[in-house]
Amino acid sequence: MEQVRFEQVSLAYDEGGPLAIQDISLSVAENEFIAVVGPSGCGKSTLMKLVSGLTEPTEGYVYVGGRQVAGPQKCIGMAFQASNLLPWRTTLDNVMLPLEIVQPYRSQMRRQRKAFEARCRDLLARVGLAGNEDKFPWELSGGMQQRASICRALIHKPKLLMLDEPFGALDAFTKEELWIMLQELWQEEPFTVILVTHDLREATFLADTVYVLSKGPGQLVARKAIEQARPRKLEWTYTDDFARDVHELREHIGRIRES
Numbered sequence: 331m332e333q334v335r336f337e338q339v340s341l342a343y344d345e346g347g348p349l350a351i352q353d354i355s356l357s358v359a360e361n362e363f364i365a366v367v368g369p370s371g372c373g374k375s376t377l378m379k380l381v382s383g384l385t386e387p388t389e390g391y392v393y394v395g396g397r398q399v400a401g402p403q404k405c406i407g408m409a410f411q412a413s414n415l416l417p418w419r420t421t422l423d424n425v426m427l428p429l430e431i432v433q434p435y436r437s438q439m440r441r442q443r444k445a446f447e448a449r450c451r452d453l454l455a456r457v458g459l460a461g462n463e464d465k466f467p468w469e470l471s472g473g474m475q476q477r478a479s480i481c482r483a484l485i486h487k488p489k490l491l492m493l494d495e496p497f498g499a500l501d502a503f504t505k506e507e508l509w510i511m512l513q514e515l516w517q518e519e520p521f522t523v524i525l526v527t528h529d530l531r532e533a534t535f536l537a538d539t540v541y542v543l544s545k546g547p548g549q550l551v552a553r554k555a556i557e558q559a560r561p562r563k564l565e566w567t568y569t570d571d572f573a574r575d576v577h578e579l580r581e582h583i584g585r586i587r588e589s
């Protein structure tokens with residue numbers, strides 16, 4: 331089954347203005363993990379906005395779950411570079427938030443609060459945050475905040491998770507820990523992932539398929555399947571195989587820069 335489909339999508343933010351992305355066609359299978367990489371300004375965030383229904387294509391069509399996107403999508407989980415946790419809510423209450431907003435959970439909240447809380451605690455424990463439920467975001471490290479943010483994006487069991495540079499602000503060690511965490515969550519209970527990142531190692535480590543976008547206007551210039559079996563281990567990132575995959579992506583980006 332196909333979860334996301336772009337059919338010859340172009341977008342100009344201003345009528346008659348320059349295209350931000352041009353003629354993008356791609357398809358993401360259910361439970362596939364894709365990464366989109368490219369130089370700054372190539373339209374990665376624009377792709378995210380199109381999938382989540384925050385903006386409409388100027389030309390072409392975007393489908394999510396077999397339906398053409400028309401307006402904001404509620405059944406998508408999202409996480410960004412800034413964790414965007416609400417500072418006045420505890421970790422637990424931040425993770426509860428989507429259940430208070432998204433149906434059918436919202437109508438069940440009054441009767442099911444205890445069960446929902448247990449589910450949040452369980453998810454927090456799975457990402458290593460047990461014992462931090464009652465802390466406020468400013469009492470957590472950056473990596474812990476990002477773990478909580480990913481829990482919040484997944485608590486309502488969306489079919490599609492969209493990640494926009496989620497680990498971009500973290501140090502290299504924390505980043506790698508979070509790659510492993512994300513892979514575990516995804517393997518335990520699969521969902522479709524679209525990851526936007528500048529980090530070619532991150533894209534290679536995590537994704538089944540990596541798409542490379544050129545800049546101004548963003549066009550797909552390469553699609554690379556990463557064949558490594560899962561679960562992938564960090565040791566793999568020290569091998570020649572891994573370096574070769576990353577290098578191949580880097581060459582595509584290099585060519586874009588030169589042109």
Ligand SMILES: Nc1ncnc2c1ncn2[C@@H]1O[C@H](COP(=O)(O)OP(=O)(O)OP(=O)(O)O)[C@@H](O)[C@H]1O
Pocket residue numbers: 343344350368369370371372373374375376377
């Ligand atoms: N709301 C907007 N109005 C007008 N132009 C926009 C808007 N958002 C983005 N753009 C333009 O569209 C192009 C693609 O931007 P986008 O933010 O999608 O790129 P990006 O690849 O995510 O960049 P970065 O990696 O720097 O975050 C850029 O030229 C940008 O200036």
